[in-house]
Amino acid sequence: MTHAVAQLAAVLATALFIFSLHWMNDPKTARRGVAAGVTGMLVAVVATWIQPEIIHHGWVALAIVAGFIVGVPLSLVPLTAVPQRTALSHAFGGLAAGLVGTAEYFLGLTEHPAELTAFRMSAIVAEVILGFLTFTGSLMAAGKLQEVKWIPQRPVTYPGQNVVNIGVLVIAAALGVAVVVNPTAPWSAQAFSGVVGLAVLFGVLFIIPIGGADMPTVISILNSYAGLSAVAMGFVLNNKLLVTAGALDGSSGLILSIIMCRAMNRSFTNVLFGAFGTVQQAKALGEQKAWKEETVEGADQLLEQARLVVVIPGYGMAVAQAQHKVRELYDQLIKRGVTVKFAIHPVAGRMPGHMNVLLAEANIPYTALVEMEEINPEMPQCDVALVIGANDVVNPAARYVKDSPIYGMPIIDADKARTVLAIKRSKKPQRAALGPVTSPADRP
Amino acid sequence: MTHAVAQLAAVLATALFIFSLHWMNDPKTARRGVAAGVTGMLVAVVATWIQPEIIHHGWVALAIVAGFIVGVPLSLVPLTAVPQRTALSHAFGGLAAGLVGTAEYFLGLTEHPAELTAFRMSAIVAEVILGFLTFTGSLMAAGKLQEVKWIPQRPVTYPGQNVVNIGVLVIAAALGVAVVVNPTAPWSAQAFSGVVGLAVLFGVLFIIPIGGADMPTVISILNSYAGLSAVAMGFVLNNKLLVTAGALDGSSGLILSIIMCRAMNRSFTNVLFGAFGTVQQAKALGEQKAWKEETVEGADQLLEQARLVVVIPGYGMAVAQAQHKVRELYDQLIKRGVTVKFAIHPVAGRMPGHMNVLLAEANIPYTALVEMEEINPEMPQCDVALVIGANDVVNPAARYVKDSPIYGMPIIDADKARTVLAIKRSKKPQRAALGPVTSPADRP
Amino acid sequence: MTDYWSMLFVFVLATFIGLGVIRRVSRLLYTPLMSLTNAISAIAVVGSIVVAGADYPLTIRILGGVALFASMTNIVSGFLITDRMLKMFKKQ
Amino acid sequence: MTDYWSMLFVFVLATFIGLGVIRRVSRLLYTPLMSLTNAISAIAVVGSIVVAGADYPLTIRILGGVALFASMTNIVSGFLITDRMLKMFKKQ
Amino acid sequence: MKLGVPKETAAGERRVSLTPEVAGRLVKSGLVVVVERGAGEAASFGDDAFRAAGATASASVGDVFEQSDVVLKVQPPSVEEARRLREGSALVAVFQPAAEKESISQLAARKVTAFSLALLPRITRAQAMDVLSSQATVAGYKAVLLAAAATGRFFPMLVTAAGTVAPARVVVLGAGVAGLQAIATARRLGAVVSAFDVRPAVKEQVESLGAKFLEMDIGEHAETAGGYAKELSEETHRRELAFIAQQLKDADVVVTTAAIPGKRAPILITAEAVRGMKLGAVIVDLAVETGGNCELARPGEDVLEHGVRILGPLNLPSTMPYHASQMYARNISTFVSHVVKDGALRLDFADEIIRDTCVTHAGEVRKP
């Protein structure tokens, strides 16, 4: 009977978690999502607690009360400290998974060696490695974000760093395999402890080469790892709820980190293998901005997260008759609270006032238009410069290249913006731009 | 070993089916979706066939070859006959499920009575009922669509129809419960046959009150039933692949029929319980069109499936300055191959030429504008009349209501269109309209 | 019993996936979608093979054979016609 | 063994759901989403309760207790802070 | 039944009461249309076109007046023309009876049934005959073109290599039919437009054209039941003048269209207010025919005061004769179809359209 209750509870909690995430679709339903999550969790906890094998109720209650005592204040941190809190929380999650895995192993070792099948042992080892590396990794991340004294803020890099990191992980995995194959050999407990230790170490090594700016991505990956460790725990405990909830979490962390990587113009593999250091160096090195084909989602993402977007239209906008699309984009951004300005170069287009005619046709208010002289001092504060079918008027060649036909023409300093998005017809390299995004016609 | 292969095959086939449906998202990837579906099916068939318990290979091969022999010609029907083919195919699917369920029951009855647990029996009964009602229901539907002689095309209704239908279903269910409780009693086999017979009968009764126009919705519901019978079969055979594939199918049928109901301005429950007859009568009865709040998706749906959409703008469009949104909609529809015309009433708005000013601003080509006299004869061919913030100019009160201030004013015959969508501020009933849709600002 | 719970779990999850995936299918593709899901629902073929091919009495196997034939017809015609429709789509 | 296959099935399906659902989450809500999934991932609490409360040796139960405490902290703070952030959203 | 279309004789009048297209429709409906030689020439409608439409063109003045059962004109008949009308015939034109006393008594004397379309009730049924609306549309549009041609500035904003041209600020006073059309036209040309009116319902209409409504707390109800403006109390009018003067300080172009039916147009811009305006500003006073909204405006003249040009154009519709005639012809033909049934006048004085517009009938003057 209680077993049936537990199973039913698992189904129910799973459904609630799915709805919880689904409702995050939309700010309007998002709080309902939290309620669903809380209910799901409550169902899961109660259903587990009432199982007959749970006998130390005081002990469980104590731990739960302690969790509340620490959890409530933690939820009241200032919003600026939210990233640290999330990281810290991942550390706790990782720790819990790691500890449960360790407990299961030693329990099996001392009491039911037969239960340590290869499958179960693999799950335990995976759980422990993921759990502990998440634990220390997240702690480090939280420390860096909180600017704790004894954790270096700046990325710490040294030659062969990647080799060392991967080495540690490989050794841990090898030890793990040994334990899986011989779970009850005399050396197995030590080997298992070795796995734990190496996972703890790897968590630290994984984070130190990463700078603060990349932390959100890292935290999102750690979130994914925490989810996967819950999945492993589910396999160990033969608990489908753990598997589903963990999988939901693991996949959401994955998606989020992929999206963030895209927004930061990084490939996901680059981030996944912790090789952030390399990019950091390249960034520090030179002015030579790379250009890259951006996806529509990535561009969306960039634009929505910006505070100030400067649109720089040119002849291409006119040729493509894209002014109405531009207006749609303008409406969307304004609605999201982004400040949008249109920087009109004196010779943009092919006739005096060409841009004005088109933007007025699309009913873009005059107040949103600014002249070149006015916008240029503001460009370094601009999050995204969106160059729409303009070339000469943002081409830095006008500053440097003596034999360019446009040498000496004042230009709009699109290149000073944090990010430049250019929409154009061909892929001829655009000197000022990070690269072409697909035509706005494809935008949702 | 072969068991592991079977399980792995199930996981793989499930994933392939999910991708298959996912790729139907987009015409560009849709054919890839078919390939994934075929591969998934192949994996599932092969993995089942190689199981050791399959010994009558010739028999299996024979049936498969027969399936090809009939299936290939069936796939070459003219496109006008596709609905019938789909219905026929559902009939086959239902038949297969029903037969397997029957076979399982009699097999259990004669050889392993102990295996007929209550759970399994419930699943078998569900499978059989769903399977056989889908079988005859789909056959009837196919017959109606193909205009077979001995199946009445027109909805056949009689007093108390719903009572009879539900009665048949209830008796079948009651017999089913009896069999579940006593699967091996002397009368059980007869009772089981009774269930089968009643399901067959219900399939027929379910369809006869329904007219040809409603068939697509019915077919979609039958699709859902076929999926659910596969799920039941999965429970009987303890086969997760059947459960997942069946669930995918069941839910997709559900979603499709919900969408279709919305497009037809029907509530889903109304359709689900087969009570079409009622609505048909109401339709036949009078001119009094009901109005109903339409969702954005429903409206989208309607617009996209239309061939000719006539937009009738009025003062409300001007007040809401919605001309740019209207242009977006226009672009979208044109892109999808819909013909869009703007019917401009001579006094729409509050000044002569008010609509012209706005539509020109939004760059809607003059060629898309038509005058009232020109469009009115065309209105009966119009699939959707989209009234955007207009009231007086489409108000049939101008024709009938002598004491109306607009009595005698010629109007645009929006009410002659197949469907009327009106976008307005308040919900004051709009006399010509089926009802307000949400503002176009909410459109994707 | 555990098994049935797993089944239920699987059923619930698959339903969620079905709802999520189908809702995003382009409306242009509803007709091919219907024949595709029709083909996929012929997964009952898996059960039919077992009933038709295992060591059962002939009557049972005949039922199974008919079921297998019916399912196979659906698979073949369903996939083929879907593909045919989609091909026309491309041309447009 | 069957059981593990069910688990795998469940895992695959749940991953599909996760990917599908999260991809549609509004980008405005990524920060609350992260703390929400963080709270949900504390479902490890279920395992911790078993380890902490069952009839196991004390050392095991201590490990379990710590794990339970850690998970519970996550649950409480995760949900609370998510709700706090979403409330501010509403006000905007 | 014969309809006569004489050539307009008033100075500067270039419109014609029927166009070939509309004449053709009337001919098809069984009426005979007689057009004076060259009647449509000034509006670019040749006699050939009338003939092609089935009308008898190239008639002499005498023929038209003496043979027609109904004479269709744009301007009120001169005394001379009134005398030429056949006894018992009918006449349709646009005139304010109060201003045309002499020719009206003449018409009554000759027992002519005369209709003035200026008196049409503003009801839905009459919309298609509403010449005031259609001609006001022309006037509002043309007024902006005149202003744009007269000002030394661009209307639109232009960012160019020679610096940025700021958009012109256009203020429209009175947002009736002409005012709204003026707003729309100025907006099309790219100006920044604001408008003022005393009727509160107008705010939304102004905004629906993308212009700004200048809001002043009128403090009294300035609208009649029929939707027309009333005269304001003296106190409110004073406040209105001050408010407008303030708004005009940085205007580049002002178009005034305020009118109160049957009354002198309200003064909205005093000489004082003009003095406060920018050098080079332009005022177009459309109400100049009924007294003018600007104190300094002179009918038909182009006044330069304090560096501000004040135009008082007369009969703007006549400067766009082609389309003005087209619209007028549609209006008047709808009216004719309304009063003529089966080839004869149907004078149902219970019908407010006929009651309100009929100025003289059977020797009797029906309107003051």
Next chain:
Amino acid sequence: MKLGVPKETAAGERRVSLTPEVAGRLVKSGLVVVVERGAGEAASFGDDAFRAAGATASASVGDVFEQSDVVLKVQPPSVEEARRLREGSALVAVFQPAAEKESISQLAARKVTAFSLALLPRITRAQAMDVLSSQATVAGYKAVLLAAAATGRFFPMLVTAAGTVAPARVVVLGAGVAGLQAIATARRLGAVVSAFDVRPAVKEQVESLGAKFLEMDIGEHAETAGGYAKELSEETHRRELAFIAQQLKDADVVVTTAAIPGKRAPILITAEAVRGMKLGAVIVDLAVETGGNCELARPGEDVLEHGVRILGPLNLPSTMPYHASQMYARNISTFVSHVVKDGALRLDFADEIIRDTCVTHAGEVRKP
């Protein structure tokens, strides 16, 4: 260094070479600006405004010419003015040396360094000084306003209770700076616009303004390396004339702007073509100063032929003196900043801007 701004003396010229705003900038950069009394009045720039900007306003003609180191003008100097210039001083204005032989020899005689901005090379660096571009912008805009005011029709389409007004069909011939601006303005007003030009690159530009490009197979390369049009061969020109005549048959308004630098403007519309046009059509010939694109156009006159009105307006920029002056002043001040370094003329004849524009220097006539 003193810059002098005389009042323009040419008939009908209302522009002024500096505006208070631009004068203020020059003053800030360390130059002295002397403005003749009332120089800016016709363009709505009062002497007060100049004074407020730091210029010496209210100087007499004599003062300006005799005291200035550089005199800034719009129109070429009259013989009288040339005589007044101080020996060794400089002059900047717009003139075609070929047409102004007499005053140029006068300038050379007085050892004046004269620049004509009409000779500016069309290079990127010179864009901000390009008066031909900026004034062509004004002309293109104004030409459409003139056409709209002259035609008897509405430009926009209007669906009204008095019937539907069809949009005007506007054809623009020659889509250079003025032509493009004309296209844009006509489109703004709601007309249906099509345009023709011999340079193939223009097609995309015309379409970028939402107008239709009338395509004719020219069959020869009609563009010089510098992007200007060349004269066509006789055969091609004949074909062009036939093509255009065909296109004008149903045009309501035609604006012509075709020009070939340094040559007579090409004839595009023959008298024959005018005869084929609709009654009431309007042609505005902007090229009338250089011979006209329409055979029947007369400089400064309003010709009515075959029912078609043909306007040949002269000096359109001067009819919008405020903004035309503003743009002109920006152009000329950029030029001044280019040639004046540290308070003295810097005549680097290796610089093509200076080389190309300098008409006389040190007593020598440098341009024919």
